[in-house]
Amino acid sequence: xxxxxxxxxxxxxxxxxxxxxxxxxxxxxxxxxxxxxxxxxxxxxxxxxxxxxxxxxxxxxxxxxxxxxxxxxxxxxxxxxxxxxxxxxxxxxxxxxxxxxxxxxxxxxxxxxxxxxxxxxxxxxxxxxxxxxxxxxxxxxxxxxxxxxxxxxxxxxxxxxxxxxxxxxxxxxxxxxxxxxxxxxxxxxxxxxxxxxxxxxxxxxxxxxxxxxxxxxxxxxxxxxxxxxxxxxxxxxxxxxxxxxxxxxxxxxxxxxxxxxxxxxxxxxxxxxxxxxxxxxxxxxxxxxxxxxxxxxxxxxxxxxxxxxxxxxxxxxxxxxxxxxxxxxxxxxxxxxxxxxxxxxxxxxxxxxxxxxxxxxxxxxxxxxxxxxxxxxxxxxxxxxxxxxxxxxxxxxxxxxxxxxxxxxxxxxxxxxxxxxxxxxxxxxxxxxxxxxxxxxxxxxxxxxxxxxxxxxxxxxxxxxxxxxxxxxxxxxxxxxxxxxxxxxxxxxx
Amino acid sequence: xxxxxxxxxxxxxxxxxxxxxxxxxxxxxxxxxxxxxxxxxxxxxxxxxxxxxxxxxxxxxxxxxxxxxxxxxxxxxxxxxxxxxxxxxxxxxxxxxxxxxxxxxxxxxxxxxxxxxxxxxxxxxxxxxxxxxxxxxxx
Numbered sequence: 001x002x003x004x005x006x007x008x009x010x011x012x013x014x015x016x017x018x019x020x021x022x023x024x025x026x027x028x029x030x031x032x033x034x035x036x037x038x039x040x041x042x043x044x045x046x047x048x049x050x051x052x053x054x055x056x057x058x059x060x061x062x063x064x065x066x067x068x069x070x071x072x073x074x075x076x077x078x079x080x081x082x083x084x085x086x087x088x089x090x091x092x093x094x095x096x097x098x099x100x101x102x103x104x105x106x107x108x109x110x111x112x113x114x115x116x117x118x119x120x121x122x123x124x125x126x127x128x129x130x131x132x133x134x135x136x137x138x139x140x141x142x143x144x145x146x147x148x149x150x151x152x153x154x155x156x157x158x159x160x161x162x163x164x165x166x167x168x169x170x171x172x173x174x175x176x177x178x179x180x181x182x183x184x185x186x187x188x189x190x191x192x193x194x195x196x197x198x199x200x201x202x203x204x205x206x207x208x209x210x211x212x213x214x215x216x217x218x219x220x221x222x223x224x225x226x227x228x229x230x231x232x233x234x235x236x237x238x239x240x241x242x243x244x245x246x247x248x249x250x251x252x253x254x255x256x257x258x259x260x261x262x263x264x265x266x267x268x269x270x271x272x273x274x275x276x277x278x279x280x281x282x283x284x285x286x287x288x289x290x291x292x293x294x295x296x297x298x299x300x301x302x303x304x305x306x307x308x309x310x311x312x313x314x315x316x317x318x319x320x321x322x323x324x325x326x327x328x329x330x331x332x333x334x335x336x337x338x339x340x341x342x343x344x345x346x347x348x349x350x351x352x353x354x355x356x357x358x359x360x361x362x363x364x365x366x367x368x369x370x371x372x373x374x375x376x377x378x379x380x381x382x383x384x385x386x387x388x389x390x391x392x393x394x395x396x397x398x399x400x401x402x403x404x405x406x407x408x409x410x411x412x413x414x415x416x417x418x419x420x421x422x423x424x425x426x427x428x429x430x431x432x433x434x435x436x437x438x439x440x441x442x443x444x445x446x447x448x449x450x451x452x453x454x455x456x457x458x459x460x461x462x463x464x465x466x467x468x469x470x471x472x473x474x475x476x477x478x479x480x481x482x483x484x485x486x487x488x489x490x491x492x493x494x
Numbered sequence: 495x496x497x498x499x500x501x502x503x504x505x506x507x508x509x510x511x512x513x514x515x516x517x518x519x520x521x522x523x524x525x526x527x528x529x530x531x532x533x534x535x536x537x538x539x540x541x542x543x544x545x546x547x548x549x550x551x552x553x554x555x556x557x558x559x560x561x562x563x564x565x566x567x568x569x570x571x572x573x574x575x576x577x578x579x580x581x582x583x584x585x586x587x588x589x590x591x592x593x594x595x596x597x598x599x600x601x602x603x604x605x606x607x608x609x610x611x612x613x614x615x616x617x618x619x620x621x622x623x624x625x626x627x628x629x630x631x632x633x
Contacts, residue, residue: 009577009587017574020567026560064580064588 007052008061008074011045011084012127014038015091019119022112031112035119036095042126043092046084050481053081060132068132069196075132079336079485083129083259086340090251090347091122093460098244100456101354105156105242114154118248121147125256134182134192137260141178141224144256145171148249152241163236170223170233177220184213185268198268207277214278217264225257227321228291231314238310243354246306250313251347251464255339258320262335265324266489284325289419291318296426300433305356305363308430309349312389315423316342322420323404331407332486333479338400340478341388341471345396348464349385352378355453355461365433370443374450378458379438381465386431388468391424396471399479498547505547512540523609524602530609534616542624550628562621569615576607 018038022031052059053076061074076084098118106114124144131137149171153164186192188209189200204210219230226234234254238246265280292315299311320342323335355378356371357363372379388395401420408416443450452458471478516536523529545553580589590604591597 006581006587013574013577013587017571020570020574023567024564024571026563062586065586065591 004048004052006061007045007049008059008076008130009063011042011049011088011130012074012123014041014045015088015119015126016123019116019123022116022119026112028108028111031115032095032099035115038119039088039091039095039122042088042122043085046081046088046126049076050081050085052076053078054484069191069193072136073132073193073195074130075195076130077485078481078488079259079262080129082336082340082481082485083256084126086343087122087125087129087252087256090248090343090464091118093463094244094248094251094347094351097247097351097354097457097460100454101244101358102242104358106154110154114151117147117150118245120144121151121248125252128256129259132194134185134194134197135179136192137194137263138175138179138182141260142175144253145175145224148245148253151245151249152237154245155240155242157240159236160240163233163240167233167237170230174220174223174230177216177223181213181216181220184209184216188213194263194268198270201268211278214269214280218261218280221257221261221264222287225254225261226314226317228287228295228314228318231291231295231317234314235307235310238313238350239304239306243350243357247347247350247354250310250350251343254313254317255343258317258335258339262324262332262489266332270489270491281325281327284321288318288321288325291315291321292419292423293426296423296430299430300426302430303365305353305365305368305434306350308433309346309353312427312430313342313346315427316346316389318423319400319404319420322416323407326407326411328407328410329483329486329490329492330403330410332489333482334400334403334407336482336485337403337475337478340482341396341400341468344464344467344471345385345388348461348468349382349389351457351461351464352381352385355457356382358453358457359450360447365437367444367447368434369437369441370447371450372438374443374447375452377452378461381461382438383431383435384465385468386427386434388472390427390431394469394472396468396478398472399475403479501547505543509540509544512536512543516540520609520613524605530612531616533609534613535620537613537617538620538624541621545624545628550625554625557621559622559625562618562625565614565618566622569611569613569618572611572614573608576604576611580604 015035015038018034021034025031025034049059059076060068062068063072063074066072095118098115102111102114121144124140124142124147127140128137128144131140149164149168152167153161155163182192185197188204189197191197191200201210223230238250241249295311295314295318299308299315302308302311316338320335320338323331323333323338325331326334353363356368356375359375360367360371384395388397391397391401401424404420405417408414408420516533519528519536520530520533523533541553541557544556577588580592581587583589583592585592588604590601593600593603
């Protein structure tokens with residue numbers, strides 16, 4: 001048995017094993033160590049896979065030794081290896097944070113179950129990314145969704161239950177639509193393998209069911225990725241979930257759904273005449289712009305910082321969709337780069353907000369007044385992430401906006417450049433609201449004693465803040481991989 | 495309902511047969527309708543039946559919460575274990591062909607253990623759900 005050739009399956013199975021083991025031990029520390037080991041191992045495996053893909057191209061793995069179009073295939077290519085690295089990397093950073101964070105937010109006797117759920121969620125997200133089988137994708141989507149409903153419902157605030165229920169309903173509708181779409185495609189093509197499906201759809205003459213499949217998949221996945229106006233579940237879910245969960249989901253869940261959308265659009269439908277029949281590009285463009293402006297405007301009027309940045313996430317999803325709408329290599333590069341950059345930025349932002357929550361007892365704008373004086377380091381971190389959301393040079397956000405603007409110019413759409421910059425100004429406004437409260441107001445009398453959060457919270461948060469800055473300066477990993485993935489999706493050889 | 499003679503007698507008579515039927519569904523899953531999921535559901539139904547007649551606390555003495563929770567985990571681990579057995583014997587993950595020198599026997603052997611894992615987990619999960627809901631009292 002050669003270890004290297006089984007890496008694709010180990011990527012999913014290693015975090016999966018840690019979940020039942022955590023339940024079996026029924027002990028907080030043991031569960032934490034097991035899931036920590038699982039997630040770190042997953043991160044290591046994803047790096048190895050990324051290197052392997054860069055060396056020798058696509059890796060295909062046949063589960064149960066049943067060959068590809070019949071059995072379930074795990075397929076690692078330029079795009080999935082990048083997303084795998086992102087998801088498992090964020091998981092590996094957030095998990096140590098959980099230990100210090102959930103002590104305050106979740107009943108201690110259920111901690112081992114929390115870790116098991118976290119491991120399952122990670123497994124599901126990695127599975128969606130690595131699988132090359134449409135139905136397998138749906139199953140992993142359900143694993144990650146069901147576990148994320150539980151994780152959100154664990155929030156200390158009672159509203160977490162309602163938020164989780166809302167997400168459950170919307171998520172289930174989304175998943176149902178996805179499985180209807182997959183079912184229709186299966187009826188028409190007789191295959192569940194995504195790559196095979198793409199080939200068979202090319203000479204499809206009867207269009208109606210395939211068009212319906214495309215529509216169902218688009219709506220279903222858009223619900224999952226919170227594309228405006230299907231984002232209603234997101235703000236509450238992020239706002240009331242435990243801090244660590246907010247950070248993990250904000251950084252990974254919607255991003256993996258974007259990955260699924262890219263996979264269906266470009267690997268399955270991309271080469272077909274059917275895809276060109278629908279005005280998908282215009283649709284994406286309109287929804288992306290609406291999301292960028294409406295969600296950013298709503299964010300400006302929020303008083304809870306977690307909700308504020310959750311709305312900002314919806315706006316950022318708009319940028320990601322905007323890149324898809326260009327249907328060009330530069331546009332997709334922008335999408336994929338922003339997928340990574342925004343994940344890192346939002347992940348670190350929610351981790352830092354969790355630290356503020358731990359010290360100040362809440363994250364409403366009224367409560368965090370003067371936080372810049374009592375927690376200067378954490379506040380500085382939040383400002384750095386805010387700059388990345390705006391897209392200031394030197395941060396990750398700048399790189400993605402730069403590529404978006406390049407893609408718009410490539411298409412000769414000057415007005416879009418103007419709109420991208422204008423929506424960034426809205427980001428300036430909502431970030432400024434935090435800066436004003438944090439630096440220009442005096443802290444509340446009862447919070448003068450608040451101190452910087454413990455190192456257990458600070459170190460993971462600052463690792464991601466560091467990544468936010470790093471990806472703004474050195475873009476070889478992010479842009480390099482994204483460009484390779486975009487070329488692969490559009491079938492262009494660079 | 496502990497005091498109802500008819501229910502108690504019928505329950506005592508039926509439960510062994512329900513369990514037996516579950517085993518039939520479990521082991522006949524290779525050749526006909528059935529398998530681990532259905533068998534696990536039937537076993538859980540038997541225990542839930544028992545709990546309704548003899549009371550939740552009696553049922554929880556027979557199958558304590560920690561046993562139920564562990565079964566959820568053990569079933570999944572058994573499933574993954576079969577996957578790793580395939581790996582260790584030189585095949586891919588979940589490769590049943592290598593589980594025996596005769597590939598067909600290997601397939602049978604693989605699906606046997608997989609279905610057993612499924613049955614254990616389904617049984618555990620359903621019973622856990624029942625316990626959780628049944629425990630919610632007015633207090």
